[in-house]
Amino acid sequence: MKQSNAGANRTANLQQVKAANKGLLFSLIHHNGPLSRADLTNRTKLSPTTVSTLVSELIGQGLVGELGPAETPGSGRKPILLALIPRGALFLSVELARECFEVAIFDLHGTELGQSREGIEDYGEIGVRLIRVAERLMAGLKVDEGRLRGICIGAPALMDPERESIIASTVLTIAQRNDFIPILRRRFEDAVVQLENESILSAYAEMEFGVVIGIRDLLYIDIDTGIGAGIVLDGHPYRGSSGMAGEIGHVSIDIDGPPCPCGNRGCVEQLANVPALIRMVIQMLESGRYSPCLKDLGDNACQIDFGSLCRAAEQQDPLVLEAIDEISRRLASGINSALNILNPQAVVIGGRMAALGDILFDRLEHHLAGIALQPWAGTRRIRRSSIKGNAVTIGGARLLLDQFLALPALGRWPGTE
Numbered sequence: 001m002k003q004s005n006a007g008a009n010r011t012a013n014l015q016q017v018k019a020a021n022k023g024l025l026f027s028l029i030h031h032n033g034p035l036s037r038a039d040l041t042n043r044t045k046l047s048p049t050t051v052s053t054l055v056s057e058l059i060g061q062g063l064v065g066e067l068g069p070a071e072t073p074g075s076g077r078k079p080i081l082l083a084l085i086p087r088g089a090l091f092l093s094v095e096l097a098r099e100c101f102e103v104a105i106f107d108l109h110g111t112e113l114g115q116s117r118e119g120i121e122d123y124g125e126i127g128v129r130l131i132r133v134a135e136r137l138m139a140g141l142k143v144d145e146g147r148l149r150g151i152c153i154g155a156p157a158l159m160d161p162e163r164e165s166i167i168a169s170t171v172l173t174i175a176q177r178n179d180f181i182p183i184l185r186r187r188f189e190d191a192v193v194q195l196e197n198e199s200i201l202s203a204y205a206e207m208e209f210g211v212v213i214g215i216r217d218l219l220y221i222d223i224d225t226g227i228g229a230g231i232v233l234d235g236h237p238y239r240g241s242s243g244m245a246g247e248i249g250h251v252s253i254d255i256d257g258p259p260c261p262c263g264n265r266g267c268v269e270q271l272a273n274v275p276a277l278i279r280m281v282i283q284m285l286e287s288g289r290y291s292p293c294l295k296d297l298g299d300n301a302c303q304i305d306f307g308s309l310c311r312a313a314e315q316q317d318p319l320v321l322e323a324i325d326e327i328s329r330r331l332a333s334g335i336n337s338a339l340n341i342l343n344p345q346a347v348v349i350g351g352r353m354a355a356l357g358d359i360l361f362d363r364l365e366h367h368l369a370g371i372a373l374q375p376w377a378g379t380r381r382i383r384r385s386s387i388k389g390n391a392v393t394i395g396g397a398r399l400l401l402d403q404f405l406a407l408p409a410l411g412r413w414p415g416t417e
Helices: 002-032 037-044 048-060 123-141 180-187 198-209 274-286 306-314 318-342 352-356 358-371 391-406
Strands: 064-069 080-084 090-096 100-106 112-119 148-155 158-160 165-168 192-197 218-223 227-233 236-238 346-350 382-384
Touching: 002 037, 002 048, 002 080, 002 391, 037 048, 037 080, 048 064, 090 123, 090 198, 090 391, 100 123, 100 391, 112 123, 112 391, 123 148, 123 180, 148 198, 148 391, 158 192, 180 192, 192 198, 192 391, 198 218, 198 227, 198 236, 198 346, 198 391, 218 318, 218 352, 227 318, 274 306, 274 318, 274 352, 306 318, 306 352, 318 346, 318 358, 346 352, 352 358, 358 382
Parallel strands: 090 148, 148 192, 218 346, 346 382
Antiparallel strands: 064 080, 090 100, 100 112, 158 165, 218 227, 227 236
């Protein structure tokens, strides 16, 4: 029996080594291709036979193809170049929002091939709706759905990592312990399906493509109707022990403040989100304060929206600037707590509030300078998100791709054996 176990262990170890080597070859071709088999042998120090065998498997999986002979001097035999087949693996990335969801499909280069934005009233049917949109997208692109290797759903919500379900959301009207992940898994058996907080995916997108490319420790804060944060530490998403890391919106900055649905009082999300800014301006107007840019509203202050505040701020409306300054002070208090705990290299802010631009960011930096610990005092750490497009779907696709590239077997994902 011991010999049998030993033999099984040796077989398992050999399979792991083979898987790791195949993953290494694929990653080299992905990042540095086109490459020949000889190039791969020189870079990895694997034997030519091993390289040839593993490359044949990658070709058989439809992940790599032969481009043809390389242009080399001399009349000898030309090496055959190997390149990635972009549609050899596909990744579906999803953002769930208040009354709609967006689905985008990406290839192995991280290129978005197509996307669809759909309205939704009943999140109880989200699993079926996602399947329908995914099928339609792939059919329209004429891609083999058997190539779908990963699905990532980003949601503004608290997650249960063990049950892979949404626990609660102040944005989505979705039932607790919903079961749409198993529905997707049953339909797309060859794909890994994972649920992530949307701020984590936005943070990952910023690290890979945004204003802080190359920074491996960052905090991304999304400020909209809710306030959430995504944390990347040493280049990896940080979710915490139970998947709830980054809930900066539920940091209390006023223990006697207004109640929050989370059960706390005076949360940043209640005092410094977009609706809080709008409420503050309306209250100032209703108390008799004057705004040169909003005066034409008369008794219709309730018609004020975020767009009108942005326009008023651009025109240097004193009342609106005063409200933005107070919101900035509150945000600085919450952000400073996160800075003291995490000590990131940078903080990136996205969401609708970021549309205020320097009017917001200059005030944030000013208030942070007055409360920050040394050596941070006096240094600029706040950046505005620079991602073009949907940061959630871009980040989700990149996370799936990086996980796929890191898997030793490339095929430890179902369907790629």
